[in-house]
Amino acid sequence: MTTRVEQLSDVTERVPTFVAIGSFDGVHLGHQAVLQKMVSEAQSVEARTAVLTFFPHPKRVIQQVSEPYYLGTLDQRVTRLANLGIDLIITHPFNETVRQTRAATFVDELCRYLDMRQLWGGNFALGYNREGDIPFLQKLGEERGYTVQQVDALVMWQGERVSSSRIRRSLLEGDLQEVNGCLGRPYCVSGTVIGGKKMGRTIGFPTANIEFWDEQLLPANGVYAIYAGLGEERHLAAVNVGVRPTVNGSAVSVEAHLLDFDMDIYGHTLHLDFIDRIRPEQKFTGLDALKAQIAADVAQVRELLSGN
Known part of the structure; x- marks a missing residue:
């Protein structure tokens, strides 16, 4: 059964957890590939799986994007993440406070509330000015007791990489074959x-x-x-x-x-x-x-x- 909380500090049970962080807008085939692999690895060692997904989308705050942007509602996103077998979904608010949070501070909160043992994703970064890139997170993990699992998320559809931005472009062109192919639904x-x-x-x-x-x-x-x-x-x-x-x-x-x-x-x-x-x-x-x-x-x- 999937548990949903609205922010990291709402998590009440601290157990060994594999965590993926990102917007996951659309939960497309690339997202699915990363999360399915994480779920499989976590189940093999009886660890909890968690997704921390930001809402609103960081681009709404950082780039002040105002036009229609999302590929689905937050509830739809949560349902699709739950259907992938995720145990805990954190719909963490993205605001100026989060934007200014240093990467090490954010990682410390993940370890404090979740007992994070693995951090999963593709070519991602977190924290203020995206300072928490893969090398930074790997080095910090040696001190904090977690590992970084960087998954090759280059899932392809019709010879091109699946991404949320590609899906948005295809929607604006009315190309539903492209959109649905990248989403897998x-x-x-x-x-x-x-x-x-x-x-x-x-x-x-x-x-x-x-x-x-x-x-x-x-x-x-x-x-x-x-x-x-x-x-x-x-x-x-x-x-x-x-x-x-x-x-x-x-x-x-x-x-x-x-x-x-x-x-x-x-x-x-x-x-x-x-x-x-x-x-x-x-x-x-x-x-x-x-x-x-x-x-x-x-x-x-x-x-x-x-x-x-």
Whole structure:
């Protein structure tokens, strides 16, 4: 069973622990490779496994990145880490105090609260000005009683290294094949179904308007084939991400038309697994043209997903 705490000082049990530190945004194939190896090694010596993941993302604080950036919510990240067999997940806040913390001080806290025996990661650094690089941490480990396990995290997809930045670039291009390949699963956007203008219902294609987390990065504006998770059910759906130019929309919205479905689901949570992009968003001459295109989109979604 996985335990979750909000900061390092909340850990109440000090036992020998293998620790991985990082943002782990998206928990992509590279992250998975490091953590699966750590879990395997820890289990062989009956040690606890822990991930300390920062939130907000350090770039929000250091580089003051303000636009949508995350590849999923913090709860989604925790769930995916837990599914890898991690025993303890620390969603440590990243703020100016943490930013200014010296590497040796941070390591001492890891040893104090966790009894850290191994520190895992790829080519990483921690502490003020990233002073805690691999040689620094290895030398400090000789004094503090832990070892550094640097794992070659160069997991490849289609001949290129998997990384969170690569996934973000692909999302902005609407390349879901690339995104999902690097993640090892479909890209997911979740949210509560809220009321909208009900324009879709008037043309025979009712949609669920999703109240998504505005800090999560959305795929490029367009129409997508997705699976919509509603409780234990899964439905084929066509989703429009964009500003709805034909009906004079402005703010970006996410609207899902669930195929062969007609139920009131206001207030329910939908989990949208993006599979492929059908087309970019476009403005039509009127509602009849829009209706005809949506019908074609739905047919394409059905053809793409019905066999899966």
